[in-house]
Amino acid sequence: MAPTAVDVTSSAINAASSAPLKTSKLTSPTAELHPLDDITPGENNLAVELIRDYHRNDGFEPWFKAVQRQEPRKAVLLQWLDAYHAGHKPAAIPRKIEVLYIEPASARIHEAIVDVASQKVESHSVVQGNHRTNLDITQLEAFEAALVQDPVVKQALKELGLEPDTPIASDPWIYGADSFEDQPYLMQFLMYLKSPRTGYDGDTFHYSWPLPFVPVVDVNSGTIVRVDWCYTGDSADGMVHTWKEGWARSNMEEREYMPHLQQNFQPRAGLKPLIVQQPEGPSFTVKGKSVEWQGWQFRLSWTAREGLTLHDLRFKGRSVFHRLSMSEMTVPYGDPRPPLHRKQAFDVGDASCGFTANSLSLGCDCLGAIHYFDGHLALPSGVLLQQQNVVCMHEVDDGLGMKHTNYRTNNPYVVRRRTLVLQTIITVANYEYIFLWHLDQTGAISFEVRATGVLSVSPIDAGKTSPYGNVVSRGVLGTNHQHIFCVRVDPRIDGDGNTVHYEDSVTMPFDTEADKLLNPYGTGYTVQKTVLEHEGGVNLDPLKNRTFKITNPNKINAISQKPIGYKLHLPATQLLLAHPDSVAFARAEFARQHVWVTKYRDDELWAGGKFTNQSNGKQGGLATYSQAKEGTVNEDIVLWAVFGLTHNPRVEDFPVMPVESLMMSLKPNDFWETCPILDIATSTQAVNKSILVQPSEAEAPSCCKK
């Protein structure tokens, strides 16, 4: 296998064909931009026009998937950043726009780089091999609207004994591959009835009415190529179709979540308002996409695939991370019965975190003193989609951050824990992911995922149960599934040259007389250090308290005499359950181990491979990135952290699921020579203005009143 699974053949560049366009107008001079500033509307227009012009004789109109500022090559960028932070005015790095687009009829993928200053297409290539970009909402809406009118679907309804004009809904789904052979470009749709009572309302909840057929659509032709039927029985039925004509409507029942549609909605009484005020304003300052807060300095970026990314993170003037991002997730379902075995989404690569981001709302998604960041992304037409409020940022009081009471004087020392939270929320059809970055005053940064939204369900004969899920509503199986996330951590721990190692805490031997010379009472334990010398993946081992650290071996902590570093707190969670011989396993390379280290290479951002849609093991990912086993000691390296939920649904998770939360953290470890929050003022009532609440009712005679 080649070092990257994606075979890109550069085509010759015809400089003449991309001469400066008179019509393009840059809204801001690029010289004023930070090299990490997102693409400007002017740059977007320039790139779109140049690409269109480049292909003007090629017989197709480019269908844009991503038009964005190419990150400057890291070697160049680091020099610029160091000069910038040293107070110099380094020369601008030439801005390049990277453009990903397809030919609409064939879905053939093109990639190009546009140079902004010269207004030329600098490089162009056609991606070779059987790859697909993400599906986009423009495509999906068109398919979805056509599907419910399609005679093939109407015929399927008839087979179920339903009238052809029965109101139905369809959810587009990625066609998770099920063959190592290359396949046509397909997608599938999960089909639902609509409630006879609420179906008139756009917010009717169709997920309690799953239908047992799955139309499969050829993406290029836009036609249904076949209808797959689902098994709706229990384990005794096995692979026998048990649904019957007339089955559908009586097998299930209406469930609603929107208050105006819930029957007999009785809001729970007694919840009083809770208001967070910052009368002197927030503690952060924002300039464009640059943020400063409590010693932190960092920048945000917004891209089609990753949505929110963080860059050039420094704390108290020292670099800590160069780039942080949610690289990929895989969501495989555990029901092996066709056609639902194909449900394995890669929601970053297949769907895009940028396009699916929610526009967040003050007082609803975000409480307190909120700053919003907007984004914009090129639609398939090249026109900019303006995205308001895709990231909210605010401060949180997270209880106590540190306390000590000297019992001799009874004098307490209390420091509260203030955090800065950046939140973005994506909706991937039925499901929601809430992504939160939490920065704290010690220099730690955490990434939290809150999973919510609606379970992806399948039909089951009413009264039966299944080994592959839990019945969450009459005739509705909440299928067991996993969500496995991979966060990409590009560290720069106080400068260049970083190393990853892990430490296991192990019991000292206590068997021989020699052992007892060192460990006379059997109480001792030691810490075994293993350096990750080469690219590859390693598992957590919580019973050994295995702890990963990223250190800078060139900087020694004067107190501990150990390299300065950050440690990773990563919950030990289950890895991919799909069988190692399966396609599902092959395509989710990252989900096989908990922690990976690779050498830094520009553009290697994708834990599950660059093209995940319908991937079948030939699209790369972390195993591919790391297969050359290059040295990773005191190098420019990347750490990839993998964690997830095995979600075997509860009845409580339907119709909408209360959040399940997972968090990973990166904390300074011998990075400082003292506790880094000793400079935070002690908490006082004078500042915090809390309210003493007396008992709500006259108290019965009680033991505790004096």
Add this chain to the structure above:
Amino acid sequence: MAPTAVDVTSSAINAASSAPLKTSKLTSPTAELHPLDDITPGENNLAVELIRDYHRNDGFEPWFKAVQRQEPRKAVLLQWLDAYHAGHKPAAIPRKIEVLYIEPASARIHEAIVDVASQKVESHSVVQGNHRTNLDITQLEAFEAALVQDPVVKQALKELGLEPDTPIASDPWIYGADSFEDQPYLMQFLMYLKSPRTGYDGDTFHYSWPLPFVPVVDVNSGTIVRVDWCYTGDSADGMVHTWKEGWARSNMEEREYMPHLQQNFQPRAGLKPLIVQQPEGPSFTVKGKSVEWQGWQFRLSWTAREGLTLHDLRFKGRSVFHRLSMSEMTVPYGDPRPPLHRKQAFDVGDASCGFTANSLSLGCDCLGAIHYFDGHLALPSGVLLQQQNVVCMHEVDDGLGMKHTNYRTNNPYVVRRRTLVLQTIITVANYEYIFLWHLDQTGAISFEVRATGVLSVSPIDAGKTSPYGNVVSRGVLGTNHQHIFCVRVDPRIDGDGNTVHYEDSVTMPFDTEADKLLNPYGTGYTVQKTVLEHEGGVNLDPLKNRTFKITNPNKINAISQKPIGYKLHLPATQLLLAHPDSVAFARAEFARQHVWVTKYRDDELWAGGKFTNQSNGKQGGLATYSQAKEGTVNEDIVLWAVFGLTHNPRVEDFPVMPVESLMMSLKPNDFWETCPILDIATSTQAVNKSILVQPSEAEAPSCCKK
């Protein structure tokens, strides 16, 4: 081994000797009390006087360790509670006071039960065997004051080349046992210098000046029986004493944490006030120690050993837990070199969570609209110690609790996550534990520990390092250690008769043709259920997503057709590292496995045994409780959840340690027939009154402004 390791011989009760005392006066008629109401001051005085009178001819003055309301026997209590919740007025359960006390000269332990109505000592016994109660602050303060004046200590100072009047401090420490043989009743002291600059101040930080000797005190005689000297070298030095005369002062240096003592204290700029307001008041109501909030009903109690306990927890009218408590923790240190191998504290049993609780302060320990609960406990003299504000309770906005956006209409449905938090904080000499119970609106309850305070340190020759810890200040070793906690969960999941099982998620086979009939693409997984049929312990297995559930097999969820239940979210953490052949291992029975189930027996509350102080494996605990392997299916059972930190210190953890947090949760699982928070009103800005923050500075031309 007997079913309980504590051999209690009941002595005959002389009813005549405990005739009603004319002087005792009950401040409130017991008939008005709830059976779970804590002891009243009047009951305390009654019990103390009765016990004194009982021993009036025995030649000793009782030294009280615990005087508290005996919990009514569960069989009786459950009947009372069921009648009470059904709206009846059940007859009062006779109130009993349980009294634990020692003979001061011998530390011989007595236990007695006082009947309040008859004002008699109902039973009395002397605890047989070599056991010790917790140390109390009255003892410790006396020892500590005497110690710094003791000629033996002055001689030790002289050996270090220090003047005998050098200002020093001492920290009392439990004498963690190091022999399976019974030993005299001992305790040990860790010794420190005081800074020449700040030593005049009561809040001087002595922990940066550890001295290499440990006086060992006979508790009964109050005399120093010997001085043990510490090894201060590195691994090359092994067990050779390397400290030298004159070493102490120059080996270490001053560190301070209190702002008024820090040199050049520069408070970090820019942290703006954050105020939490509830203009309509909190959403909870309190009546005595009974709380109602968002469908929850429960009671608090306050005892010497456990501090805060929760009782009779119901959600939306259905019982969920009968009693929740922090049962025990063990804190073993990993440095095997004598005498520090003895550092293994059981901070609940050795020190008491009730007596060491902080008096919490408005706006400092607690932010928002705060209700405080007070407590009172009998001092050794029998006089009540009034404890103000030992528990704070308030509401928290914890971000989003549920969200779904219908991408077809773009209508969001957002429910914020409000939680009710009860916090108590204990100071155990150098260290602080913050215990938090979090209740949420779904019926879930979580227990969080935040570890903070000052590391327990030891001296090391300046410039050397150690395999047993991290140097956190010049000449100061932050020793590697563990904190392993055990939470006792006495469930009552919608009534009596509960069962614990665990579920592993496992890959389906995909090897043979028969396998492929069921799992044609290798994507399937199933859930394997294992019932804990008998008492005992089991480990977590995160790579199998092992999930423990407590169910009520007598109640079937109509939707899923499975027993209703709660599931346990427990972080998979390292168990006890002490060698299985060690005393340290023998005395911490609970710390060997993650989850234990025992049959309910009254008074079996102690995961590490009833008497942990200087225990040596004969004092019981969970292995002892469960050794009869009684049946636990559809029974009155108790689940014990074990989790902890292996804390190998960072330099950042000194002089005071930023909190490290651990959380376990109990969540309804098929307990309800729908999502339990569908009745929470959607979040709105009209209620939440958030503030939109504009960029702080004039923005540079940016891509993101329209």
